[in-house]
Amino acid sequence: MTLVLQLISLVGKVSTVLEDAYLVVGTLASSLEQDFEPYITAFLQFLFPALKAHEDSQLCTIAVGIIGDISRALGEKTNEYSAGFMQLLSENLQSNALNRDAKIPILECFGDIALAIGPAFEGYLDHTMNVLRQAGSITPNPVSARVRVQRKALTHPPL
Amino acid sequence: MSVLREGILEAYTGIVTAFKGTEQGMPSSQLTKPVAHSVLVRLLQPHIQDILELVKAALLDDNHGDPVYGLAYGIIGDLADIFGTQIKPLLLQDWVAAELKSRRCPPENKQTMRWAREVGQFETICVLFNDYFCLDGQTCHGLSIVFQFSFPLTSRGLFLLPYHTYFTGSTFEIAILLSTLGSLYLLPCALFVDGPSSSGVSSSIPLLRPGSTFFLTSSVQSSCLLLLFWFESLYQSSLYRLNSNPPPPLHRHIMQSFYPCQAVLANGGFAYHQFITRPFITPCHSGVVLHRLGCPISQPRP
Numbered sequence: 001m002t003l004v005l006q007l008i009s010l011v012g013k014v015s016t017v018l019e020d021a022y023l024v025v026g027t028l029a030s031s032l033e034q035d036f037e038p039y040i041t042a043f044l045q046f047l048f049p050a051l052k053a054h055e056d057s058q059l060c061t062i063a064v065g066i067i068g069d070i071s072r073a074l075g076e077k078t079n080e081y082s083a084g085f086m087q088l089l090s091e092n093l094q095s096n097a098l099n100r101d102a103k104i105p106i107l108e109c110f111g112d113i114a115l116a117i118g119p120a121f122e123g124y125l126d127h128t129m130n131v132l133r134q135a136g137s138i139t140p141n142p143v144s145a146r147v148r149v150q151r152k153a154l155t156h157p158p159l
Numbered sequence: 160m161s162v163l164r165e166g167i168l169e170a171y172t173g174i175v176t177a178f179k180g181t182e183q184g185m186p187s188s189q190l191t192k193p194v195a196h197s198v199l200v201r202l203l204q205p206h207i208q209d210i211l212e213l214v215k216a217a218l219l220d221d222n223h224g225d226p227v228y229g230l231a232y233g234i235i236g237d238l239a240d241i242f243g244t245q246i247k248p249l250l251l252q253d254w255v256a257a258e259l260k261s262r263r264c265p266p267e268n269k270q271t272m273r274w275a276r277e278v279g280q281f282e283t284i285c286v287l288f289n290d291y292f293c294l295d296g297q298t299c300h301g302l303s304i305v306f307q308f309s310f311p312l313t314s315r316g317l318f319l320l321p322y323h324t325y326f327t328g329s330t331f332e333i334a335i336l337l338s339t340l341g342s343l344y345l346l347p348c349a350l351f352v353d354g355p356s357s358s359g360v361s362s363s364i365p366l367l368r369p370g371s372t373f374f375l376t377s378s379v380q381s382s383c384l385l386l387l388f389w390f391e392s393l394y395q396s397s398l399y400r401l402n403s404n405p406p407p408p409l410h411r412h413i414m415q416s417f418y419p420c421q422a423v424l425a426n427g428g429f430a431y432h433q434f435i436t437r438p439f440i441t442p443c444h445s446g447v448v449l450h451r452l453g454c455p456i457s458q459p460r461p
Binding site for chain 1: 160162163164165166167169170171172173174176177178202203206209212213216
């Protein structure tokens with residue numbers, strides 16, 4: 001873990017290496033589960049900048065995924081960090097710089113956090129539900145639906 | 160669009176589960192505070208309408224992939240589990256029933272669907288036959304076949320049985336139910352039911368939950384002949400389509416009794432396909448299923 005953190009701090013903005021390093025952390029969290037906790041504080045100072053890198057949507061998506069991994073790994077203990085997570089995730093959702101596709105994992109991440117902290121999610125409930133309702137009210141535009149049908153016809157010809 | 164909906168549904172699933180406070184996966188502190196739990200559930204209540212709106216939108220859109228449908232069914236089940244009769248009017252809307260009955264989907268969704276159906280208004284029986292299965296006069300050994308019958312409470316015929324009497328309680332009661340069904344046509348039924356025992360389960364929680372498919376192993380042929388007849392009738396009807404011969408009268412009769420039902424055939428617990436008796440299954444479906452079961456089927460005679 002120390003090595004990975006050193007790596008992250010050394011590579012600076014070379015994002016391919018960064019991405020892989022973050023993925024390693026995510027996997028570590030998933031496999032260490034509760035034992036991951038000692039590393040969290042050290043890791044968060046690297047994770048938060050990545051989350052704020054709105055112009056690099058790839059990295060941002062990975063960072064969001066890692067929050068999910070950490071939440072699942074820590075379970076209830078996520079509660080201590082969830083306020084920070086939720087704050088940053090909400091900022092990301094509102095950001096204009098961030099790619100729209102990168103916002104979808106954030107919604108899933110809300111679910112992961114809720115699952116991890118259980119009833120303690122109460123404080124974020126109304127806000128989250130508002131966001132989800134807004135997201136849910138988006139309807140596909142008819143043109144793209146038609147294109148999709150055509151594409152489907154091309155790739156899955158009727159037998 | 161699919162990805163977006165999947166994301167939203169994931170989030171809803173997480174939140175609903177978080178507030179559900181079931182036995183599994185719940186902080187122990189929660190279990191000791193039932194009052195706090197009911198408060199939490201009440202917090203969720205104003206949002207049900209929104210959640211179901213999205214579920215509906217997702218289910219009615221044919222362009223999504225299976226993960227979306229799976230999540231959507233799961234949410235229906237969870238909500239029904241938490242709120243029970245409180246949101247009955249919402250769950251009894253036509254689209255819910257239609258979706259639960261009609262959708263074709265892969266095994267894992269099937270499980271979720273079954274779950275939704277159970278906690279909702281639908282009934283399910285799963286039966287696994289070991290070592291006895293008769294097709295076309297041949298006996299195939301070592302086949303494991305799961306029949307799943309699901310029918311709405313409004314279905315006609317044999318299965319207008321009171322829900323609470325038979326589908327809750329112990330495996331013993333289910334054994335009685337099955338033997339009752341069997342004895343409508345054939346007599347003394349010796350059933351050996353091997354499944355999770357659920358003594359003490361309250362009436363709102365049916366026995367069959369996801370993962371707890373109960374198995375009925377039977378070397379006694381007569382006990383399950385009714386079900387076999389029915390399957391045979393399906394098979395016959397597919398031959399009928401091929402040959403333009405009417406199925407034998409008995410089969411036709413049984414088919415009519417089961418008219419609103421659907422069944423799933425599976426091998427080793429994995430559902431492969433869904434039969435819908437209405438109006439007739441198509442020959443190729445039947446062929447696919449039987450073939451995948453590894454059962455040597457004789458080609459329908461021209």
